[in-house]
Amino acid sequence: MIDPATFAAGLPKAELHLHIEGSLEPELMFALAKRNGVAIPFASVEEVRAAYEFSNLQDFLDIYYRGADVLRTERDFTDLATAYFNRAAADTVRHAEIFFDPQTHTDRGVPMAAVIEGLLAAMAQAEAAHGLTSRLILCFLRHLDEEAAFATLTAAGPWLDRIAAVGLDSSEVGNPPEKFARVFARAGDMGLRRVAHAGEEGPPAYVAQALDTLRIDRLDHGNRAMEDPLLVARLARSGMALTVCPLSNLKLCVVDRIDAHPIRAMLRAGLRATINSDDPAYFGGYVNDNFRAIAPQLTRDDLIALARNSFLGSFLDDAAVADHLAGLDAYAAAHA
Numbered sequence: 001m002i003d004p005a006t007f008a009a010g011l012p013k014a015e016l017h018l019h020i021e022g023s024l025e026p027e028l029m030f031a032l033a034k035r036n037g038v039a040i041p042f043a044s045v046e047e048v049r050a051a052y053e054f055s056n057l058q059d060f061l062d063i064y065y066r067g068a069d070v071l072r073t074e075r076d077f078t079d080l081a082t083a084y085f086n087r088a089a090a091d092t093v094r095h096a097e098i099f100f101d102p103q104t105h106t107d108r109g110v111p112m113a114a115v116i117e118g119l120l121a122a123m124a125q126a127e128a129a130h131g132l133t134s135r136l137i138l139c140f141l142r143h144l145d146e147e148a149a150f151a152t153l154t155a156a157g158p159w160l161d162r163i164a165a166v167g168l169d170s171s172e173v174g175n176p177p178e179k180f181a182r183v184f185a186r187a188g189d190m191g192l193r194r195v196a197h198a199g200e201e202g203p204p205a206y207v208a209q210a211l212d213t214l215r216i217d218r219l220d221h222g223n224r225a226m227e228d229p230l231l232v233a234r235l236a237r238s239g240m241a242l243t244v245c246p247l248s249n250l251k252l253c254v255v256d257r258i259d260a261h262p263i264r265a266m267l268r269a270g271l272r273a274t275i276n277s278d279d280p281a282y283f284g285g286y287v288n289d290n291f292r293a294i295a296p297q298l299t300r301d302d303l304i305a306l307a308r309n310s311f312l313g314s315f316l317d318d319a320a321v322a323d324h325l326a327g328l329d330a331y332a333a334a335h336a
């Protein structure tokens with residue numbers, strides 16, 4: 001019998017919480033800085049990695065937005081996403097729904113077309129090369145205002161047929177979901193799905209607001225919902241998927257130790273939890289590293305459930321989900 005971590009690594013899976021800018025490895029950061037003639041405040045790859053010690057979300061965001069400054073051209077976005085998809089394919093990721101932060105780029109003068117066309121090119125290549133399908137999720141930066149979010153949605157107009165959903169990320173505390181109620185309502189009217197980061201650092205009330213005010217289809221993180229049993233029951237009853245990110249939670253001090261991570265309690269509470277890498281270049285690992293980190297707390301059936309939830313919580317159509325679940329069942333049977 002294979003050990004649980006190896007079993008988990010081979011599971012067919014979807015990744016539903018991945019910031020493409022957070023997959024920028026230091027090596028590529030240096031290569032793009034050179035190609036684009038951009039100065040970066042680090043002398044070496046080792047120095048960059050040594051700077052990745054965070055005590056909270058804001059600590060990380062400050063360095064993450066600085067790193068993104070090397071991304072300038074359509075080709076940069078293609079190279080960034082291609083590197084991620086190649087890495088994800090090696091972790092048996094069959095489908096990925098990736099976040100991008102247009103405002104991080106358009107506010108620096110990078111055209112929306114360069115960002116989106118660059119990502120779409122990599123997505124087409126990943127499907128051709130690996131059979132790895134993907135979708136785009138356009139995130140609004142919540143530390144900026146609602147008007148800027150509306151302007152971003154308008155600027156993305158020509159590509160909305162190739163965008164699956166809108167999301168909400170960046171500094172959570174002090175920027176509650178209700179700040180974006182109207183732009184999320186507009187996105188919903190346009191036929192887009194809705195997701196939001198909530199309950200990473202923010203209180204359970206922010207999770208409830210994301211449900212009631214933003215009308216989300218999926219909850220990103222959601223850890224602090226665990227403080228409110230009624231909210232947990234509501235999330236479980238509605239089958240809401242949670243995109244949980246264990247190594248991110250550890251690096252951003254959302255949990256003190258990996259063995260104190262709530263993933264097991266989430267599954268026992270009947271939550272549709274999934275495992276994801278969030279910002280793998282910054283948090284010490286891709287999706288299988290996250291599975292490896294939590295595998296000691298879980299049973300074989302839990303690991304299968306996490307992979308199953310990743311397809312059930314995706315925005316794939318029913319036929320595609322059924323195909324992936326059949327593949328998952330076949331893998332489990334082959335490793336009984």
Ligand code: HPA
Nearest residue numbers: 019169170171197278279
């Ligand atoms: N939380 C909020 N914003 C983010 C994150 C995160 O984990 N990663 C990238 N932007």
Ligand code: ZN
Nearest residue numbers: 019169197278
């Ligand atoms: Zn995130």
